[in-house]
Amino acid sequence: xxxxxxxxxxxxxxxxxxxxxxxxxxxxxxxxxxxxxxxxxxxxxxxxxxxxxxxxxxxxxxxxxxxxxxxxxxxxxxxxxxxxxxxxxxxxxxxxxxxxxxxxxxxxxxxxxxxxxxxxxxxxxxxxxxxxxxxxxxxxxxxxxxxxxxxxxxxxxxxxxxxxxxxxxxxxxxxxxxxxxxxxxxxxxxxxxxxxxxxxxxxxxxxxxxxxxxxxxxxxxxxxxxxxxxxxxxxxxxxxxxxxxxxxxxxxxxxxxxxxxxxxxxxxxxxxxxxxxxxxxxxxxxxxxxxxxxxxxxxxxxxxxxxxxxxxxxxxxxxxxxxxxxxxxxxxxxxxxxxxxxxxxxxxxxxxxx
Amino acid sequence: xxxxxxxxxxxxxxxxxxxxxxxxxxxxxxxxxxxxxxxxxxxxxxxxxxxxxxxxxxxxxxxxxxxxxxxxxxxxxxxxxxxxxxxxxxxxxxxxxxxxxxxxxxxxxxxxxxxxxxxxxxxxxxxxxxxxxxxxxxxxxxxxxxxxxxxxxxxxxxxxxxxxxxxxxxxxxxxxxxxxxxxxxxxxxxxxxxxxxxxxxxxxxxxxxxxxxxxxxxxxxxxxxxxxx
Numbered sequence: 253x254x255x256x257x258x259x260x261x262x263x264x265x266x267x268x269x270x271x272x273x274x275x276x277x278x279x280x281x282x283x284x285x286x287x288x289x290x291x292x293x294x295x296x297x298x299x300x301x302x303x304x305x306x307x308x309x310x311x312x313x314x315x316x317x318x319x320x321x322x323x324x325x326x327x328x329x330x331x332x333x334x335x336x337x338x339x340x341x342x343x344x345x346x347x348x349x350x351x352x353x354x355x356x357x358x359x360x361x362x363x364x365x366x367x368x369x370x371x372x373x374x375x376x377x378x379x380x381x382x383x384x385x386x387x388x389x390x391x392x393x394x395x396x397x398x399x400x401x402x403x404x405x406x407x408x409x410x411x412x413x414x415x416x417x418x419x420x421x422x423x424x425x426x427x428x429x430x431x432x433x434x435x436x437x438x439x440x441x442x443x444x445x446x447x448x449x450x451x452x453x454x455x456x457x458x459x460x461x462x463x464x465x466x467x468x469x470x471x472x473x474x475x476x477x478x479x480x481x482x483x484x485x486x487x488x489x490x491x492x493x494x495x496x497x498x499x500x501x502x503x504x505x506x507x508x509x510x511x512x513x514x515x516x517x518x519x520x521x522x523x524x525x526x527x528x529x530x531x532x533x534x535x536x537x538x539x540x541x542x543x544x545x546x547x548x549x550x551x552x553x554x555x556x557x558x559x560x561x562x563x564x565x566x567x568x569x570x571x572x573x574x575x576x577x578x579x580x581x582x583x584x585x586x587x588x589x590x591x592x593x594x595x596x597x598x599x600x601x602x603x604x605x606x
Numbered sequence: 607x608x609x610x611x612x613x614x615x616x617x618x619x620x621x622x623x624x625x626x627x628x629x630x631x632x633x634x635x636x637x638x639x640x641x642x643x644x645x646x647x648x649x650x651x652x653x654x655x656x657x658x659x660x661x662x663x664x665x666x667x668x669x670x671x672x673x674x675x676x677x678x679x680x681x682x683x684x685x686x687x688x689x690x691x692x693x694x695x696x697x698x699x700x701x702x703x704x705x706x707x708x709x710x711x712x713x714x715x716x717x718x719x720x721x722x723x724x725x726x727x728x729x730x731x732x733x734x735x736x737x738x739x740x741x742x743x744x745x746x747x748x749x750x751x752x753x754x755x756x757x758x759x760x761x762x763x764x765x766x767x768x769x770x771x772x773x774x775x776x777x778x779x780x781x782x783x784x785x786x787x788x789x790x791x792x793x794x795x796x797x798x799x800x801x802x803x804x805x806x807x808x809x810x811x812x813x814x815x816x817x818x819x820x821x822x823x824x825x826x827x828x829x830x831x832x833x834x835x
Contacts, residue, residue: 260647270636525766
């Protein structure tokens with residue numbers, strides 16, 4: 253009894269103590285990743301979601317591929333079965349076709365017989381109809397003959413009356429014609445007199461018009477000549493002025509470019525002064541920020557267009573940009589340069605600052 | 607952000623001195639827990655053994671028999687050790703001297719030696735716990751101060767100081783203090799608890815030694831009366 257209780261070794265306590273520490277360490281390590289998604293859910297939902305989606309997608313894709321392979325195998329088997337079935341079906345179909353052909357032949361014979369009977373029936377009916385038609389035609393002929401006789405009589409009476417009417421009409425027409433000719437002669441003479449008078453007037457008017465037009469043309473040509481001379485003179489002046497204008501424009505552009513470079517440097521220096529480089533930043537890190545500015549120099553938006561790969565580094569750059577805004581120097585820029593700087597990129601590197 | 611501020615990441619990014627401090631504190635914590643477990647096992651067993659021995663001792667068994675049935679000298683512990691050393695001294699002195707006082711003195715001395723050995727055995731390593739409890743907060747604080755020092759040195763290179771610049775450094779430095787407290791708090795609690803337990807046991811041993819001494823004294827008194835008569 254006493255021997256067993258004598259010494260307590262250090263093996264079990266060491267194991268227990270180390271186990272305790274490892275457990276605490278695991279708890280502290282495991283609790284952090286567990287609490288991460290809750291915190292980041294509001295901030296970077298899309299990013300995390302994308303990663304998980306792709307991860308799960310791969311698994312799903314693998315599964316789907318397996319499923320697809322299984323399906324294709326199944327389909328192949330099915331296809332084979334279907335082929336067998338089709339072969340059987342063909343055989344069956346051939347048999348059926350043979351039966352059908354026989355049945356058709358029988359049916360054909362039957363139909364031929366029926367057709368013959370039908371034809372006989374039709375021929376009989378046609379004969380009956382022909383007899384009826386002949387009877388009708390004879391009746392018709394008799395009716396037409398009577399009508400013709402009646403028409404002929406009526407025609408004779410009409411011709412006699414017409415002959416009388418034509419004779420009377422002839423007399424009246426001749427009298428009227430004589431009268432019309434006399435009137436037409438008078439009208440013609442009056443019209444000729446009128447026409448001659450009008451022609452005379454037109455001729456005089458045309459001559460007057462032609463003279464006027466010729467006068468106008470002459471005046472217009474003179475004016476054109478004068479205008480052309482003036483235009484030549486004007487174009488020479490314009491050339492000279494445009495050359496001068498271009499020189500000025502080039503000078504302006506140079507000034508604008510210088511101002512733009514100066515402005516970019518100004519902005520960069522301002523941001524770098526406001527920049528707190530995070531402790532983990534190395535000189536190899538480089539973040540490109542795209543800035544959107546108002547013409548007054550106020551910051552509309554700043555975003556990372558090319559990340560350095562370190563989230564805290566990117567954030568520190570953005571914070572620096574926000575702290576350095578507004579860039580009042582923007583007001584002093586020429587309008588063209590202002591338009592250029594509505595949106596532009598800046599890249600940041602700790603090496604430039606240190 | 608979270609990944610960059612998680613505790614393991616901060617520990618990995620700390621400066622060398624702070625890392626050494628953390629390593630020391632982890633080692634101290636592990637060692638103190640080893641001591642805590644070992645001592646609590648030892649004390650629990652000693653307590654149990656003491657109770658069973660007292661039951662046996664007061665059950666009216668003959669002392670010679672009890673002395674003989676207990677195994678060899680080196681293996682005994684606790685009250686049994688005191689009993690054995692006292693009784694052996696008593697048996698050795700009894701034939702050599704007639705003076706009761708000399709015998710009782712010798713027995714008391716032997717029992718005191720045995721008791722002090724037991725005390726040493728029970729209080730072994732408890733001093734280590736006390737050391738960890740008192741020193742590890744200071745060690746952690748040293749790591750923190752060193753880390754903050756480093757952070758301010760690096761801050762002097764930046765143009766503008768903000769919370770986001772200082773925060774990672776200070777968080778990193780404060781981990782050292784946290785680890786110091788993590789090592790110290792269990793050490794304090796268990797040092798108090800274990801030393802109280804061992805003191806109680808030692809008091810019980812002392813009581814037993816006194817009682818045994820009085821029994822021997824009674825026996826000697828009886829023998830002296832017989833010889834006188």
